[in-house]
Amino acid sequence: MSDDSKGRVPGEEEEAAAPAELEAARAFGARVDRALAGERVSLDEGLAAALMVHASGHEQTLPVDRRAALIDEALVDVTARSSQAPARRRALRWAPALALAASFLLLLGSLVTLVAPGRRATTAPARPLPSAMQSRSSDPIMGRPFRDRAGASRRLDLVYADRLSGYRRVRFGERSRR
């Protein structure tokens, strides 16, 4: 707030205040005055911090009637909550038991399936489907593969593998040389 004639850089605490800051500081000082005098002042974060410091050094008490009112309000809130949600509380009370029962049934089902594999064997064998519902062989339509072309797919695989190997050599071999 004063010029420094010793040539060093002034800290924030020494910088001159701009008119806007002067105005804000004056308003802040006045609000601190009112808050410390016990008035209810609208709080911003700065004033809340100031009052936090103040409350750390000066113990505040609630007026007796306000204290009693807060206790009454708390009692009323608890009563209202407990009367509003009895069904929910009942559901919550049974929820662990229900979850346990469901888990038990699942476990029991799994055990029965695992321990009694013979049950599946004792079931009657499936009857063959009528021929009209079965898939037909393609042989009568297309004929059987010719014997001399029987290995064609294997040859195709070999050709494809050879091409892929060549492609990899060209593509990645070049990149690795760069």
Added chain:
Amino acid sequence: MSSVAPEEMARPGSAEVASLEEELVRRAQRGDREALRQLLGQHADALYGRVILPRLGDPATAEDLLKATMVTAIEKLSTFRWQGRSIYFWLRRIAVNKVIDHHRRSQRAQRLARSLAQEPEPDPDGPGRTGPEAELIAREERRLNAERVKAALAKLHPRYQRAIELRLLKELPREECARQLEVTLGTFDVVLFRAVSAFRRSFGAP
């Protein structure tokens, strides 16, 4: 069972008071609303003035959190087990948690919430071990509150520390603060304004 006035309950150093409080707790746990009212009334001021407000600053929010503390206490009272020390410590824990939750909800007060969560509690084996020795507990709370602020103030420029001490801790009028700092009133306002901003940054307050 005759009712006991809060101020009588708060008289320090009395084993009789401890047993009275224990009896109050038992009655309240059995659903005696008058006992509950007395129990909460006995500790409401301490929770508000020594625990909640010094960690919050805002009196209206502090009242809300005190009420929330009492609601939680009433709802969970059946879980409280008397272990030879005042129920104050149990209520205090609830209140501190409410304050921490409040700060956590504000993005800018996360650091304050974390530091409050790490704060030491009054020694459970110290004051209050054998009863609600209100004066000893109060002294311990004041010490904790003063230390918290002192640690944050120590990081500030000495001029800022002095401005905060004079105006907010010693409660001197602004004019007197300005006189002691040998500046004009307008300059003092600016110093205090900047000091509180610096304190907020140091303290982690929003």
